[in-house]
Amino acid sequence: MKKMILLTIMAITFGFLVTNTARAGVIDDRMHKQRWRIKQGIKSGELVRFEVKILKQEQRRIKMAKRFAKSDGRFTRKERRRILKMQDHASRHIYRLKHNHIRRHWRDQYSYWNKNKPRIY
16 A cells, blocks of 8 residues: 555656646747847848847846746746746737848849849839
């Protein structure tokens, strides 16, 4: 009987640990995808320097919030929900900044002095 109770307790504990780790993995995956989106925006010229600075600060804040939430050894639902909301906001922010009218090479493409500009007849 004692073995059965002990095994049940161990199984429940293991289940909590696995689900907690899996949920933290979701947050890590989203952070990685957001970093990739920012890097892709830099390469394509959709993001300019000051936009990248803002987005990196936002990612740093999320990382610090995650570290603070895990510092006490527990990662509660409330903390997880808060970090996920921060990531949702960051994701929308990345989208908005990538799809605004500011581009890195706009002067080169549309400048009056650009000699390679297409002629309009």
